[in-house]
Amino acid sequence: MSDLAIRKLPTLPSFAMVHRAWMLLAIILVLALPAHAAESVVPVSTLPWWFWPLALFVTCFFIGIVAVPAGIGGGVLFVPLIGGFFPFHLDFVRGAGLLVALASALSASPTLLRGGLSSLRLALPLALLASISSIGGAMLGLALPASTVQIALGIIVLGIVALMLSAKKSEFPDVAQPDRLSSALGIHGVFIDGATGRSINWQVHRTPLGLFLFLLIGVMAGMFGIGAGWANVPALNLLMGAPLKVSAGTSGLVLSLVDSTAAWVYLNRGAVLPMIAVPSVIGMMLGARIGARLLHVLKGSVIRKMVIALLLFAGIRALLKGTGIWI
Amino acid sequence: MSSSESTHASDAARYALLLGWGTRIGLLTLVLSFTAYVFGLVTPHVPMELLPSVWNQPVASYLQLTATPTGWGWFSMLQFSDMNNLVGIALLASCSIPPLLAVIPLFFKRRNFFYVGICLLQVGVLLLAASGVLSVGH
Numbered sequence: 001m002s003d004l005a006i007r008k009l010p011t012l013p014s015f016a017m018v019h020r021a022w023m024l025l026a027i028i029l030v031l032a033l034p035a036h037a038a039e040s041v042v043p044v045s046t047l048p049w050w051f052w053p054l055a056l057f058v059t060c061f062f063i064g065i066v067a068v069p070a071g072i073g074g075g076v077l078f079v080p081l082i083g084g085f086f087p088f089h090l091d092f093v094r095g096a097g098l099l100v101a102l103a104s105a106l107s108a109s110p111t112l113l114r115g116g117l118s119s120l121r122l123a124l125p126l127a128l129l130a131s132i133s134s135i136g137g138a139m140l141g142l143a144l145p146a147s148t149v150q151i152a153l154g155i156i157v158l159g160i161v162a163l164m165l166s167a168k169k170s171e172f173p174d175v176a177q178p179d180r181l182s183s184a185l186g187i188h189g190v191f192i193d194g195a196t197g198r199s200i201n202w203q204v205h206r207t208p209l210g211l212f213l214f215l216l217i218g219v220m221a222g223m224f225g226i227g228a229g230w231a232n233v234p235a236l237n238l239l240m241g242a243p244l245k246v247s248a249g250t251s252g253l254v255l256s257l258v259d260s261t262a263a264w265v266y267l268n269r270g271a272v273l274p275m276i277a278v279p280s281v282i283g284m285m286l287g288a289r290i291g292a293r294l295l296h297v298l299k300g301s302v303i304r305k306m307v308i309a310l311l312l313f314a315g316i317r318a319l320l321k322g323t324g325i326w327i
Numbered sequence: 328m329s330s331s332e333s334t335h336a337s338d339a340a341r342y343a344l345l346l347g348w349g350t351r352i353g354l355l356t357l358v359l360s361f362t363a364y365v366f367g368l369v370t371p372h373v374p375m376e377l378l379p380s381v382w383n384q385p386v387a388s389y390l391q392l393t394a395t396p397t398g399w400g401w402f403s404m405l406q407f408s409d410m411n412n413l414v415g416i417a418l419l420a421s422c423s424i425p426p427l428l429a430v431i432p433l434f435f436k437r438r439n440f441f442y443v444g445i446c447l448l449q450v451g452v453l454l455l456a457a458s459g460v461l462s463v464g465h
Contacts, residue, residue, distance in 0.1 A: 044379060044380055044383055045379050045383075047379070049375050049376055049378050049379050050375075052379070053365070087379065087382070087383050088382050088383065089382065089383055089384055089385055089386070089389070091385055091386040091389075092382060092386070092389075099416060099419070102419060102420065103350075103354065103419060106346065106349075106350040106353075106419060106422065106423075107350055107354075109343070109346055110343035110344070110346050110347035110350070111343075113339040113340075113342055113343035113346075114339065114340060114343050116336070116339070118339070119335070119339075120335070120338050120339055120342055120430070121335065121338075121442070124442065124445045124446065124449065125445055127449065128445055128448055128449050128452065131449065131452045131453070131456075132452055135452070135455075135456055135461060139461060142386065146385060184441075185441060185442075186439070189335060256346070256423055257423050257449060257453075260419075260420045260421070260422075260423050260453060260456075261452055261453055261456045262456075263416070263419075263420040264420050264453070264456035264457045265456055265461055267413065267416060267417065267420065268397060268398050268399070268456075268457075268459040268461065269386060269397060270386055270389065270390045270395055270396075270397050271386045272413065272416055273378075273382060273409075274360075274361060274364060274409055274412035274413065274416070275364075275365075275375070275378055275382070275409070276382065277416065278357055278358075278361040278412060278415075279361075281354075281357065282358065282361075285354075
């Protein structure tokens with residue numbers, strides 16, 4: 001390991017805590033199911049048809065600008081915001097959300113792979129499990145009533161807010177000894193840190209728990225269409241001990257495979273409307289380019305606080321919409 | 328760079344090259360077909376004026392109201408602009424398959440059969456999802 005690998009790994013939620021959180025979500029879903037068995041239909045807009053794709057393009061352009069400095073994927077803002085405030089059914093919003101996350105991940109992955117910031121050996125086993133479970137997540141999401149998915153989305157988004165507020169990051173986690181599985185799979189690497197110009201060797205541990213966690217992440221990615229960079233990066237960095245930059249780069253590669261799989265399920269079910277998906281993808285990608293250029297000008301911490309506030313609002317809105325309090 | 332790291336780099340370079348080209352082709356197709364769609368150069372299956380009254384419906388109702396097929400049914404309706412937009416989307420959702428297939432020989436040459444298996448399984452999962460077998464019912 002590099003001599004930079006000196007920071008202690010922050011405290012992680014235990015397996016039991018993760019399990020309890022999932023049980024709680026499952027109970028909420030089951031309780032919400034009978035109450036909202038009737039499919040909700042979003043009120044019809046009186047505005048001309050072209051207004052909405054245009055509004056979508058502009059909104060996604062701004063989401064793209066703030067997502068990069070805030071250090072999150074655009075998909076996590078896209079689904080709750082568009083699902084909460086646009087007149088589209090959540091089925092189509094999630095289909096478009098997956099494509100937004102997929103297009104962003106596909107665009108970034110080649111550069112990150114060439115730069116050694118994304119590891120094929122780390123990504124492939126995790127992506128395989130997450131892809132399989134994302135099919136189940138996508139099918140479950142399309143089978144459940146929209147109001148139930150909306151409530152669960154609200155809970156997940158509020159959980160993301162809590163994660164963004166509380167989770168620490170470790171740029172170079174200390175992995176004294178790789179676990180047997182990661183050693184057998186040859187999961188290790190070296191990258192040149194652009195900030196210091198130093199060559200960093202890395203390895204990972206807790207691979208079996210990481211594989212299990214990615215099974216759950218896949219379900220969420222497929223079910224909500226929100227991408228899963230917000231979950232991938234802490235899992236790779238804090239749990240498995242990959243350096244922060246490698247975690248962020250590898251997360252994109254995992255997303256490109258997981259979202260491709262889930263996107264096919266949505267596409268085959270007819271839940272991808274080009275009039276919603278394409279302006280979103282184009283707007284987000286153009287915005288992300290601007291966001292990347294403004295990275296040095298904008299104050300990351302301020303943008304991050306703004307995004308957290310936006311997510312908090314979108315999460316509450318999703319909960320209230322799902323429960324029928326604020327349609 | 329050690330020989331192990333250099334083999335990792337060659338896998339990554341091959342994967343990145345094909346993924347980059349696949350993404351470019353997918354995005355270009357998407358932008359061109361959407362331009363033709365939104366400017367009315369090609370007739371859509373679902374008229375654009377009708378969209379606000381159906382995009383608020385659950386997908387099952389939307390499909391019924393607009394007589395839109397599920398699975399690969401859209402492929403036989405490529406003369407319509409909204410349907411041919413799905414080509415670009417399908418290309419983007421498939422563009423990880425060629426790079427996965429391309430790194431298999433590299434892993435095979437190094438007798439790394441575990442990663443050969445993982446790549447084949449990942450391609451299998453993507454093809455299963457793409458096949459439409461899982462698209463029955465709602």
